[in-house]
Amino acid sequence: MKFIDEFRDGGLASGLAAAIRLAAKRTRDYHFMEFCGGHTHAIARYGVSDLLPPNVRMIHGPGCPVCVLPVGRIDMAIRLVREAGVTLCSYGDPLRVPASGGLSLLKAKAGLGRNGGVRGDIRMIYSSADALRLAQREPERQVVFFAIGFETTTPPTAVVIKQAQALGLKNFSVLCCHVLTPSAIASILESPAVRQWGSVPLDGFIGPAHVSTIIGSRPYEFFAEEYRKPVVIAGFEPLDVMQAILMLITQVNDGRAVVENEFARAVTREGNRKAQQLVAEVFELRRSFAWRGLGELPYSALRIRGCFADFDAERRFAVDYQAVADHPACECGAVLRGVKRPQDCRIFGSACTPENPVGSCMVSSEGACAAHYSFGRFGEVAVAK
Numbered sequence: 001m002k003f004i005d006e007f008r009d010g011g012l013a014s015g016l017a018a019a020i021r022l023a024a025k026r027t028r029d030y031h032f033m034e035f036c037g038g039h040t041h042a043i044a045r046y047g048v049s050d051l052l053p054p055n056v057r058m059i060h061g062p063g064c065p066v067c068v069l070p071v072g073r074i075d076m077a078i079r080l081v082r083e084a085g086v087t088l089c090s091y092g093d094p095l096r097v098p099a100s101g102g103l104s105l106l107k108a109k110a111g112l113g114r115n116g117g118v119r120g121d122i123r124m125i126y127s128s129a130d131a132l133r134l135a136q137r138e139p140e141r142q143v144v145f146f147a148i149g150f151e152t153t154t155p156p157t158a159v160v161i162k163q164a165q166a167l168g169l170k171n172f173s174v175l176c177c178h179v180l181t182p183s184a185i186a187s188i189l190e191s192p193a194v195r196q197w198g199s200v201p202l203d204g205f206i207g208p209a210h211v212s213t214i215i216g217s218r219p220y221e222f223f224a225e226e227y228r229k230p231v232v233i234a235g236f237e238p239l240d241v242m243q244a245i246l247m248l249i250t251q252v253n254d255g256r257a258v259v260e261n262e263f264a265r266a267v268t269r270e271g272n273r274k275a276q277q278l279v280a281e282v283f284e285l286r287r288s289f290a291w292r293g294l295g296e297l298p299y300s301a302l303r304i305r306g307c308f309a310d311f312d313a314e315r316r317f318a319v320d321y322q323a324v325a326d327h328p329a330c331e332c333g334a335v336l337r338g339v340k341r342p343q344d345c346r347i348f349g350s351a352c353t354p355e356n357p358v359g360s361c362m363v364s365s366e367g368a369c370a371a372h373y374s375f376g377r378f379g380e381v382a383v384a385k
């Protein structure tokens with residue numbers, strides 16, 4: 001198949017659905033986690049769950065970069081603007097993630113200048129290069145790029161840091177919140193809900209698409225081998241996801257637990273070596289990083305290496321992370337760990353909607369709650385609550 005429509009073909013989807021029904025044994029249940037928010041979005045948008053037999057269940061994982069940002073990290077970004085007077089450049093979705101005190105970056109932006117004397121600003125950008133260009137264009141501003149995301153978005157951040165160094169920019173830095181996929185998968189597999197209590201039954205994973213183009217399929221081999229969980233890396237189209245589910249069911253039936261690659265049109269075992277080298281040159285592992293829902297995870301995120309310290313906003317402005325509890329009604333943590341479904345949260349679709357998100361999982365279209373709300377035909381449920 002060459003064109004994207006072919007990966008959304010209804011006839012082929014029906015055929016795959018029939019193959020899945022045939023392969024799934026009626027004597028057992030199958031529970032698969034799609035790690036990545038892109039898959040969650042595709043499953044909700046194209047109604048993939050509706051095409052599966054009742055004994056094949058999908059569990060949403062923590063692979064939405066906006067969702068796993070803890071409140072304290074958004075607070076840090078707001079403090080940089082309000083206290084250090086920087087111009088913070090962020091992608092659109094993080095602007096709406098709830099922070100402490102009913103704030104978000106968007107609300108903080110609206111309040112800037114009201115009390116006079118605040119020099120900071122918040123700008124929405126489409127790429128890290130936009131932030132660099134702003135710093136070049138307006139040297140009187142201290143521009144900070146709010147860098148979030150998994151391994152897919154890390155190489156472009158590395159590029160702008162190297163460019164800023166080459167240009168000798170004194171007014172550009174990065175608030176680095178890049179996180180690592182394998183650590184999150186390990187955390188899920190090591191969690192009591194999976195290992196001791198069995199409250200999250202897991203028979204296998206759909207591995208990320210874009211992340212795997214960078215890191216390759218090799219890092220997942222450990223999970224398949226050590227935890228006896230099959231992994232199938234899949235593209236983001238509905239037929240990709242359905243094919244991956246069929247491959248996972250087949251592995252489970254055969255008693256196999258290996259890494260298979262459904263997304264061979266973009267992912268290799270080794271990944272993108274050039275991007276990996278670039279990332280290794282600019283970043284190093286953080287000892288510990290707080291994730292929303294998963295807590296403090298050792299060596300689960302990146303920080304900027306000492307040789308690029310001038311471009312590290314945390315060092316330049318001496319701003320530190322302070323843990324803050326989520327909204328008391330918010331179940332984002334449980335949703336991100338696969339312990340609860342979005343509709344299990346009592347404020348889903350009532351107090352918490354994409355227009356007025358209370359938790360981070362309702363912000364991005366890749367968030368499980370936003371995907372369910374937008375495509376899961378829950379509008380009627382919300383009204384009835």
Ligand code: SF4
Nearest residue numbers: 331332345352359369
């Ligand atoms: S409905 Fe809102 S508050 Fe509840 S888990 Fe989802 S995002 Fe969090």
